Amino acid sequence: MADRIFGCIALAIALGYGFIAFTIIEAPFQYDPLGPETWPQILSVFACLCCLYIIVLPDGTRLKVLGSTLMRIAILLILLSAYAYLFEPIGFILSTTLFCLVLSRILGATALQAVVFGVASGTFGYLLCAVILDLNLPEGFILKLLRGLS
Amino acid sequence: MNEVLAGLYTGFGVALAPMNLLYVIVGCFSGTLIGALPGIGPINGVAILLPIAYSLGLPPESALILLAGIYYGAEYGGRISSILLNVPGDAGAVFTTLDGNPMAKNGEAGRALSLSAVASFVGGTFAVILMSLFGPMLASVAIHFNPSDYVALMVFAFTCLASLVGKNPVKTLLAALMGLMIASIGIDANTGVARFTFGVPDILAGIDFLVIVIGLFGMGELITLVEHQITGKLKVLPVGKSFVSLKDLAVVKWVVFRCSMLGFFIGVLPGTGASVASAVAYGTEKRIAGKSGENFGKGDIRGLAAPEAANNASAGGAMVPMLTLGIPGSGTTAILLGALLLFNITPGPLMFQQRPEIAWGLIASMYIGNLALLVINLPLVGFFARLLTIPQKYLTPLIAVLAFIGVYSVVSNPFDLYMIIGLGLFGWLLKKMGFSLAPVILGVVLGNLFEDNLRRALSISGGDWKVLVESSSSIIIYVLTVLILFVPPLYGRIKKSRMEKKTAE
Incomplete structure (x- = not known):
């Protein structure tokens, strides 16, 4: 259960990160084929996939804190x-x-x-x-x- | 070969300069000191002492020699708490406790400590010798690597990490991605666009590497210490007067030799450090021992020597990709790599040519460091063991103070003090959730390098992604990546089915 909650929070962060990467970050002008937004976009896609995996298939870690x-x-x-x-x-x-x-x-x-x-x-x-x-x-x-x- | 000898000559010239020699010894001593503290593993020790060593204002080669000494010393010191307290400082030390602690319980703590010191020494020295032979060779190959080959290497490193470290590969991968994402915060060096700064001026230049390291490994460990504070009472076993004998050494000599080899090559693989090496070494030796291996886990000296030799050999092996490719082989070397970058030295194939005094000075200092550690450790082990009796109520505040001193003396920005507290909480939570922290720090260190090489590769090709798989060396690396991804699980499955067959018979 704790796994899933953590996965959801991480997914939310990854989505927020991806949202910024896909919409806000933009270079005013650039000479290179890859701008400052491409790398965060790649990262956010992979991070979202990992989070989804953890939510769907949690390994049953419990948060044991008194x-x-x-x-x-x-x-x-x-x-x-x-x-x-x-x-x-x-x-x-x-x-x-x-x-x-x-x-x-x-x-x-x-x-x-x-x-x-x-x-x-x-x-x-x-x-x-x-x-x-x-x-x-x-x-x-x-x-x-x-x-x-x- | 001549190149190696000439390099070693330069290196020893640097490392034997009186001041540098002093730094090696001071580094080894303070490293052992902090590594021996209960609950503080090598990686935490290096993390806490790194900023202090950095802000002393030493020339880069001296500072690095000091840091390497701390690194080795902390690895040495870690085994003291493993053996006497049964508390492994990090994942690599778990296998040391298996046979080391039973020996200490049998009243043979002195024998266990001195034997593991000798095994560590042999493993470490072995690794440094192999490193001086293979390092320059690897560097001369890597000098022809182009950006797309580097991208392939990074993919290889992160695949190794995911497939070999930790129980859940997806979690390890996510941890590495978090590190990469943290590294992307700040102004993009190519275009000057601010990314993920949310208008906070303190992070425009990115989150300082030292702050991340101290936060995750210093503060995170502090919270763990407080968490476990009352839950368990720790009992320190006495060191006693027993000592390693020549007969013991004769018994373990082949074990140590095999495990040093094994540890070195596992350490060279990017991303996999001491934890994998000691686990594989212990398992292999248990299998080789066959019938007499039943005593493993009850205080067998072979079971103690195997992980210790492998552990220290892998610590040396992990330095090879760090120095020659700029890709660290473990979490702790990732921190050392970050330290190199702080001094404006970019490790990689060119370092052996452009800054031979640093590359070879570091290697030479490891020869000396290993010897110094053996000399410091054999007679002083009783003194270090006494550190374990420092009560938690004093140790915990002192760690916080050390972390604060470290961060403030480097950055002098109170904002970063809050930052390390936040990162510490984050690191503690990650650990509670079954993530390991080493991939995070590898991601942080490699983030910019990864992105830069990807962008450069695509600039060269004019935006054509095919460039990533065009050179022969990158194809070879991708083939290796696929092998790393599929061979260990397959091997595990075959072993399992064989075991089942055996039990069925």
């Missing part, structure tokens, strides 16, 4: 989005500290462990990646303020 598991994954996705949202404005150190703290607490660490782990990954991560390896990470307003003062 409600509690789904809940955990939802929380993870929310946390990740919050991390992504805060990443640039408040900087790597603070956002990483918060993210690691909350997620490890949810996954079963004690309050003390979570705080130590969060602070450690934020500061050591920044030291290792931004200072030693010279990678580009958002420094955030705290470091900016400190830099402004000194």
Whole structure:
């Protein structure tokens, strides 16, 4: 059943993709026999055929996810989005500290462990990646303020 | 032959430069480290470390040497969690668990780990030697390929993929098509027309390859980790003091030799990597062992050595089509190919002539990498095994942080952070639905190449589609494609009917 639902969704996407390929994409002028639309057209036809096959002859895959598991994954996705949202404005150190703290607490660490782990990954991560390896990470307003003062 | 020797001379000149030598060792070490983490397979490890290696700002040959080291190291590290935890990091490691884990349960974990390290070393070295012999030969043939031959090669690659990887060929094909469709997003390079961008400026240049890789393989794996978090408690078996003996090696020497050969040639086939190689090797050895093969699955050293040798030999074999044709032989080499493209190096037959320092430097670094891994792994296996005891509650957040660092340090666009979360969810769903992710990434990497060659072929012919089947080499490739499509199912059917006959008697 899950197979069929997935097949239908995929078919809808493939049809939408094909619709755009067949109607909207068009080069104003071109010298080559194949324009930008031909390749997506070929892909959409094959993709639709595959989806139809899955809908007609599903192999019986079931989506086995418990409600509690789904809940955990939802929380993870929310946390990740919050991390992504805060990443640039408040900087790597603070956002990483918060993210690691909350997620490890949810996954079963004690309050003390979570705080130590969060602070450690934020500061050591920044030291290792931004200072030693010279990678580009958002420094955030705290470091900016400190830099402004000194 | 002289060409090979001259190439190797150049290559070792590059790879033995002190800094590059250091990168090989650092790559192997960090690769093993991340490969040994529970639940992280080689492909996830390479995906997570790729952007970080990229944004270090190294010259291309050094960065590639580092990445190849990570690739090999992750393959090595993967077997540690297979043997001690009974958790295979990827499909290729499943057969390692079959005999490796029972050995560890019998208190012979040290023996199993050291034996598999030696088997991997032999398989890997064997593959590199074959690669240095056959690679330039294949490149000199491929240099005469025209665009329509390349189209034929792509068709061959995707057919191999559909027919040999995964349980359901249609799903594998659909996964590859999804990858091709993702690759078609963005501005068309020939005409400047935007395709499927829906006016979002962040994807005008296409979805960044690194973002796709980290999303599908890093974030997707993270969600899987959280999903399995409470469902099962993992128990790490102790390494112990047992060690591989010369007698063991004498028992498995032909097994390792045969499986290395087998693994290499399966790895060379585009699209089929370690998973197929280790499965075929295990099955073949079990059949060859005959009566004494009954112990397979209960901790037989031959059953452990066979998939390990094949696994690593295929990792080397998969590099051959990647370097010489520009068509990766497995999901992980697809990621490496993407890395090459990031450095503006187009792998293919010309690379051996135009950038010999990169092609041969990479090959030479694999000789060194294999040796380094053996040296790192035999004494340090206890240390790597301890990584398995890192609790999930710390490991999971750290993977997310690594993925974020990787994406941000390369692209510096917060939009891509959301993108990897979305792609991770997509990858997790695909895996839940019984799709494999390797075809998706192959599609993403090959998408533009496929389309460009098709368009070029038709430009040459002035729009006549017959050009695709006109050259002799493309016809040969299409014949091979048909063979790949029909021989394995037929063979399976014959074997099945023979089995039925046997049981009837």
